[in-house]
Amino acid sequence: MQDTGKNIIIAGVGGQGILLFSNLLSKFYMKLGYELKISDVIGLGQRGGGVESHFRYSNKPVLSPFIKAGDVDYVISFEQTETLRFLHCLKDDGIIFTSTFELSSTSVNTGLQKAMPESKTEIIKRSENKKFIIDPDEHKSPDFNISKMMNVVMLGYYAEFRAYSHDDMIQIVRENVPEKFVEGNIKAYKMGTMIAVGELVAK
Amino acid sequence: MKMMNGNEAVARGAFEAGVKVAAGFPGTPSTEVMDYTQHRYPDIYCEWSTNEKVGLEVAIGASFAGYRSLAIMKTVGLHVAADALGGAAGSQINGGLVLVVGDDVGRIAGDDYNDVRHYGNMFNIPVLEPSDSQEAKDLMVRAFEISEEYSTPVILKITSVTCKTTGRVLIDEDYAYEVKCREKYPVSFSKVIMTTIMMKAKGSEHPKLTKCFNDFPAHMKRLAEDSNDFDINKLELNGKKIGVITAGTPYYYVKEVLPEASVLKLGLVMPLPEKMIRELAQHVEKLYVIEDGHDILEKNIKDLGISVIGKELFPKFPEMTRFTPDIIEEKLVPGAPKRTPQEGVPFRLPVSCAGCSHLFISQILRKHKIKAAADVTCGLIGCFPHMESYSLQKCMGSSIALAHGYNIAKDHKENFVAMIGDGGFWATGINGLMNLIFNDSQSTVIIVDNSCLAMTGGQNVASSEFGFNYKAENKLDIAKVCEAIGVKDIVTVDAYEFKNLEESILNAVNAKTNSVVIVKKPCVTKFKLPKDTPSYIDQDLCSKCRKCINVGCLAIESKRKNGSVEIVINEDICTGCGLCSTVCHTEAIKN
Numbered sequence: 078m079q080d081t082g083k084n085i086i087i088a089g090v091g092g093q094g095i096l097l098f099s100n101l102l103s104k105f106y107m108k109l110g111y112e113l114k115i116s117d118v119i120g121l122g123q124r125g126g127g128v129e130s131h132f133r134y135s136n137k138p139v140l141s142p143f144i145k146a147g148d149v150d151y152v153i154s155f156e157q158t159e160t161l162r163f164l165h166c167l168k169d170d171g172i173i174f175t176s177t178f179e180l181s182s183t184s185v186n187t188g189l190q191k192a193m194p195e196s197k198t199e200i201i202k203r204s205e206n207k208k209f210i211i212d213p214d215e216h217k218s219p220d221f222n223i224s225k226m227m228n229v230v231m232l233g234y235y236a237e238f239r240a241y242s243h244d245d246m247i248q249i250v251r252e253n254v255p256e257k258f259v260e261g262n263i264k265a266y267k268m269g270t271m272i273a274v275g276e277l278v279a280k
Numbered sequence: 281m282k283m284m285n286g287n288e289a290v291a292r293g294a295f296e297a298g299v300k301v302a303a304g305f306p307g308t309p310s311t312e313v314m315d316y317t318q319h320r321y322p323d324i325y326c327e328w329s330t331n332e333k334v335g336l337e338v339a340i341g342a343s344f345a346g347y348r349s350l351a352i353m354k355t356v357g358l359h360v361a362a363d364a365l366g367g368a369a370g371s372q373i374n375g376g377l378v379l380v381v382g383d384d385v386g387r388i389a390g391d392d393y394n395d396v397r398h399y400g401n402m403f404n405i406p407v408l409e410p411s412d413s414q415e416a417k418d419l420m421v422r423a424f425e426i427s428e429e430y431s432t433p434v435i436l437k438i439t440s441v442t443c444k445t446t447g448r449v450l451i452d453e454d455y456a457y458e459v460k461c462r463e464k465y466p467v468s469f470s471k472v473i474m475t476t477i478m479m480k481a482k483g484s485e486h487p488k489l490t491k492c493f494n495d496f497p498a499h500m501k502r503l504a505e506d507s508n509d510f511d512i513n514k515l516e517l518n519g520k521k522i523g524v525i526t527a528g529t530p531y532y533y534v535k536e537v538l539p540e541a542s543v544l545k546l547g548l549v550m551p552l553p554e555k556m557i558r559e560l561a562q563h564v565e566k567l568y569v570i571e572d573g574h575d576i577l578e579k580n581i582k583d584l585g586i587s588v589i590g591k592e593l594f595p596k597f598p599e600m601t602r603f604t605p606d607i608i609e610e611k612l613v614p615g616a617p618k619r620t621p622q623e624g625v626p627f628r629l630p631v632s633c634a635g636c637s638h639l640f641i642s643q644i645l646r647k648h649k650i651k652a653a654a655d656v657t658c659g660l661i662g663c664f665p666h667m668e669s670y671s672l673q674k675c676m677g678s679s680i681a682l683a684h685g686y687n688i689a690k691d692h693k694e695n696f697v698a699m700i701g702d703g704g705f706w707a708t709g710i711n712g713l714m715n716l717i718f719n720d721s722q723s724t725v726i727i728v729d730n731s732c733l734a735m736t737g738g739q740n741v742a743s744s745e746f747g748f749n750y751k752a753e754n755k756l757d758i759a760k761v762c763e764a765i766g767v768k769d770i771v772t773v774d775a776y777e778f779k780n781l782e783e784s785i786l787n788a789v790n791a792k793t794n795s796v797v798i799v800k801k802p803c804v805t806k807f808k809l810p811k812d813t814p815s816y817i818d819q820d821l822c823s824k825c826r827k828c829i830n831v832g833c834l835a836i837e838s839k840r841k842n843g844s845v846e847i848v849i850n851e852d853i854c855t856g857c858g859l860c861s862t863v864c865h866t867e868a869i870k871n
Contacts, residue, residue, distance in 0.1 A: 090628070103283060103446070113283065114412075116445040118386070125631050125834040125853075140532040142412075142445040145605040146619045158625060165619045180850070181837040182626035186829050187666035190626045192840060200622065224852055 082111060082135030084144040086163050089155035090180050091119070091126045094228035097254075098153075099130040101232060104249045105241070106134040116142035125180060127159055153235060155227045156180055157197045164204055173208035174235060175201060176227045209234070209276055216272060218264065226265040233269025238277065243270060284449045286442035289413035290380055291316035292451060293420020294324060297376070298460035300347035302326045303338035305707070306736035307354030309443035310382025314352050315739075318748050323457045326748050328739050331677070331707040332357035336364040336379065340433075343377040346463040348424050354382040355394035360676070360708070362399065368433045369403035370474055370496035372465035376424030377433045385439045385572045385602040393597050395573035396437050400550035401580070404500055406430070407550040408512070409437045411531045413447045415512075419547055422512060426548075428462060430499040437549070439572060441529045441602070467492050504551035512547025515556050522612065523564030525557065525577060525588065530570045533605040538612060549577060554584055561586050568593070568612070572602045632661050634835040635809065635855030637728055637775035637801035641699060642669035643831055643859060644782050650697055650789055652726075653686070655679040655709065657701030658734045658803075667832045670699070677708030683723045684716040692722055695789050699726045702758065703733035706742045710761065717766040717794065724788045724795045725767075727758055728775075730803040738806030758798055768793040775801035778862055804855060812856025813871050815849050821868035822847055828860040828869060836860060 085102075089095045099115050106113055111134040120126025133139045146166045153174045154160035160175040167173070177198050184190035193200075201208060211234065213223045223230060229250065236246045247263055254262045284292065290313045294302060302317050302324055318326040329335035332353040342349040353361060358381050368377060381396040400407035408423050410416040416438060423434040469492055477484045477493050484490075507513060519540040526534050527546040534543060544560045546553070561567050569578040569590040578590035593611055594600065600607060609616045632639050638659035645652050645662070646669045654660045654670035655678060662669035672682055683698035690696070700709045705727050716723055731745065732738040740747025742756040762770050769791050773784045781799065788795035802809060814835075817828075824847060829836050835853035839846050849860070849869070861869040 107283065112448065114445060114447045116441060118440075119444065120628060120630070125628065125633075127628050139447070140536045141605050142441055142447075142529055142532065143604050145537070145609065147617060161622045161625045165621050179839075181839060183629040183631045183666075183834075185626045186836065186838045187629070188826065188838075189629070189665060191624075192838075193624050193626070222852070 082133070082137070083150040084148050085132040085151045085153060086144060086149050086166060087130040087132055087153045088159040088163055089128055089228075090159065091128055093128070093155045094226075095128045095130055095155065098228040098232060099132050101246075101249050101253055102132060104253065105246060108245065111135060112138050114139035114142050125183070127162070129159070129163070151235075153231060155231065157201060158182060160201055161197060164201070164206070167206050169206075171206050173201060173204060173206055173210075174231060174238075175208065175210055176231070177210060177212045178224060178227060209238070209273075211272060216268060218268060220264045221261040223265070223268070226261065229262045229265040230269035230272070233266040234273040235269075237270040237273035281448050281450055283446050284413045284417075285312075285444060285446045286410070286413050286416045286438055287312035288316045289416035289449050290420050290436070290438060291320060292449065293417040294350050295321040295457060296417070296451075296455060297421045297424040298348055298458050299324050299350050299424075300375070300459050300461075301339060301342035302350040302352060303329045303335040304350075304352030304380075305329055305332040305335050305357050306733050306739045307357045307382060308736055309384055309440040310352060310354055310380060310438055311736045311739065312443070313380055321457070323459070328741070328748065330742060332361040333364050336361040336368075339377060339379075340364065340368050343373060343375045344468050345375065346461040347375040348460045349375055349377055351377075351379045353379070354384060355396040356675075357381075358396060358399060359394075365399060365405075365433065366403055367470040369405050370432070370471040370494065372468040372494045373427055373431045373433070374462055374464050374468070375460065376427035378420070378423040378427055379433060379435045380420075381435055381437055382443060383437055383439045383573055385441060393601075395576060396435060397550060397573065397576045400435060401576065404496070405432050405435065405550075406500075406503060406548060407435045407437055408547060409527045409549045410442055410547070411528055411545070412442065412445065413449045415547065416442060417449055417451070419512065422547075424460070426503065430503045431494055432496065432499060437528075439528060439602075441572075445529070465494075471496070500551060504554065507548050507551060507553040508555040510548060510553070513553050513556060514543075514545045514547075515560060516543045516545070517560070517563055518542045520563060521565050523560045523567040524570050525560065525567065525581065526570040527577065528572055530572055530603045533603055533608050534570055537605050537608045546577070550580070552577075552580055552584065557581060557584065557586055570594070570603060570608065629664055629666070630661050631834045632658060632832055633805045634833050634853050635804040635811075635857040637730060637799055638662065639832055639859055640775045640778060640781060641726060641728060641785075641799060642667055643863070644785050645669045645697070645699075646830075648786065650785070651694065652697040652699055653679040653682045655698075655700040655704040656735070657699075657704055657728060659699055659701065659728060661832060664832075666830050677704045677712065679704070680709050680712030680723065680725055681715060683725070684712065684719075684721050687723055688721055695722075695724055697724045697726060697789060699728065701734070702727065702729045702731065702743055703735075703741045705758065706756070710765075713762065713767070714765050722792070722794055724791075724797070726785065726788075726797045726799060729758055729798055729800045730806075732803055732806050734803040734806060738803055759796075762796045762798075766794075767796045769795035770798070771796075772798040772800060775799050776857060778859070809855070811854075812858075814851040814854035814856050815858065815861060815869050815871040816851070817847055817849055818868045818870055819846055821866045823866050823868070825865065827863045827865070831860050831863060833860060
């Protein structure tokens with residue numbers, strides 16, 4: 078069946094390359110001829126604030142820059158506290174792609190707010206939605222720092238899941254990442270595809 | 281066709297409108313309008329001015345010279361420039377004069393809730409509002425045409441949503457820049473002269489005076505009348521049950537959630553196209569106003585004697601920071617499913633980047649219980665409850681005058697210290713310093729010189745060593761300026777030399793004279809400063825007193841591990857600056 082479009086929320090914290098991820102993905106969908114609207118919501122602070130990108134591609138013109146709760150096909154998140162913020166936005170058959178990486182909330186660090194009593198990973202696992210969970214600690218590589226490059230790892234994972242052309246995607250990475258980072262990014266991308274292959278076979 | 285966010289599209293619009301001069305001051309969400317204009321369209325002269333008022337005055341001068349001119353700022357900045365706008369409103373316009381003003385709807389960057397359209401009402405000037413990037417570009421060109429045709433400054437309102445939403449924009453790739461110039465009026469005066477004539481004051485019929493006359497109320501009346509036929513206002517008559525008057529991105533929320541509704545979508549939100557509104561009102565059973573920000577369209581429509589439903593159904597801030605499709609669905613679509621967010625997900629307080637010089641200053645103030653005012657800088661994070669380094673914080677450039685006011689009220693028995701950034705100092709803080717000197721007052725001022733406006737992403741200021749029009753010989757020197765103003769005791773220190781910084785601040789606070797401590801350290805994030813070996817916490821020595829967390833650094837986290845809490849340093853974030861180790865009593869922090 079032809080893909081008429083999807084609503085994706087890309088989430089994480091400042092510095093994780095959420096905007097790069099959505100930029101790379103937008104290049105890919107543009108090549109496929111889709112209409113796109115991407116809206117970025119960036120929190121206060123140069124670093125460490127929540128960042129969410131509402132990414133919509135469709136074969137019809139996209140209207141609202143924000144995706145209504147309940148209309149989200151995929152939540153792709155690089156930080157698990159941020160994942161939790163969007164669980165309720167998913168469609169019944171929506172899918173979660175998340176890293177178990179966590180940047181503690183400042184409000185909890187400083188004791189202004191209580192930590193959640195339960196493990197965040199467990200809450201995600203309990204969700205009725207289909208989920209793919211990547212633990213960066215299980216996939217450490219000498220070639221790149223996975224905690225800094227989860228965005229591109231996730232891009233590889235997502236592309237494998239969607240059965241997209243890796244050649245096309247890697248070409249987009251090449252064209253849009255500063256030259257000195259290209260090799261590391263491609264290694265991260267391939268790592269993502271490998272993790273996905275393992276997971277998808279297992280499921 | 282190109283993918284552009286709203287800021288890029290506005291810059292493109294300026295290019296296609298043949299703008300000659302762009303001036304302004306950084307402010308989220310519209311800062312990048314200037315960045316894109318400068319990078320992509322070198323034909324346009326760009327400057328970051330010392331503040332918004334100066335920026336607007338530069339644009340007004342350039343407009344009088346006949347050239348299309350642009351002033352860029354956020355709404356909070358327009359408060360600074362409001363006097364300049366009041367002067368330009370109602371006056372003769374040669375080259376089109378447009379203000380691109382960003383409204384930070386949704387408070388995502390945390391500043392006060394503002395709505396630029398109030399200025400449209402107050403000064404009787406037109407306001408345009410795009411719904412997406414395509415319109416942002418197109419309305420930019422229209423704004424200049426309206427400015428010249430109706431002899432008025434025009435505001436283009438953009439928001440955090442339009443600025444940060446990327447969509448497709450149709451552009452002519454081969455478009456050749458052509459500067460637009462129009463010298464229609466030999467003079468242009470503020471409204472005072474026009475009012476003299478309108479009030480028929482004695483002697484006002486003198487030809488020397490009447491030739492200066494600009495009948496601005498008539499221009500606005502004509503614009504209001506003409507706007508009924510403008511294609512940027514779109515009346516879509518569909519179902520008769522629900523009618524909506526809307527503008528900006530809420531238009532798209534309405535189209536998605538209420539596809540059957542009849543809609544009047546305004547591109548020109550001020551003045552209003554009365555005929556179109558009446559036509560819609562007659563067509564539908566219920567008429568709603570869905571507008572981000574304040575209830576301005578609503579009030580203006582009600583002033584026409586047309587009843588509409590607005591904030592009684594959609595209460596404004598703090599109930600709602602901005603419209604979302606969800607809010608419209610909840611109120612207007614019967615039986616829409618309700619979805620509840622996961623409970624207890626903690627919020628993220630703003631926090632300083634690891635290695636930020638502000639953390640050093642906040643720490644010293646807290647350690648020695650020095651009472652101080654913060655300014656609008658990254659350092660204002662020191663006001664948050666976990667840090668409590670400052671007890672007073674208001675607008676950009678205010679801290680020096682705030683401290684002066686406090687100190688004179690307390691008969692100088694206390695030394696209430698002012699902390700200000702380099703950006704705030706040049707913006708308006710320098711006035712506070714001149715003021716306190718010539719008024720024979722005393723205060724200590726800490727100027728945090730991080731070589732840029734860090735909060736908005738690192739734009740240049742007068743003392744930066746980079747920037748659009750940078751020349752080494754024109755760089756202003758903070759210490760020299762302070763000296764010229766008459767400050768007696770000026771010292772410059774490196775933020776990372778903790779002992780020295782601590783001593784300098786204590787000496788300045790205790791000196792019985794005016795003192796300035798200039799704390800130098802380039803912004804760690806903007807200038808990507810090299811990192812030292814990251815610190816770590818020896819868990820055997822850590823007493824979990826959490827003093828290091830209160831330093832306010834992003835790298836220090838409280839993590840649960842195997843059922844107990846550990847304070848840890850995130851090695852990917854830590855810059856190894858060592859500040860946290862100065863507060864540790866058990867010497868658990870090492871590197």
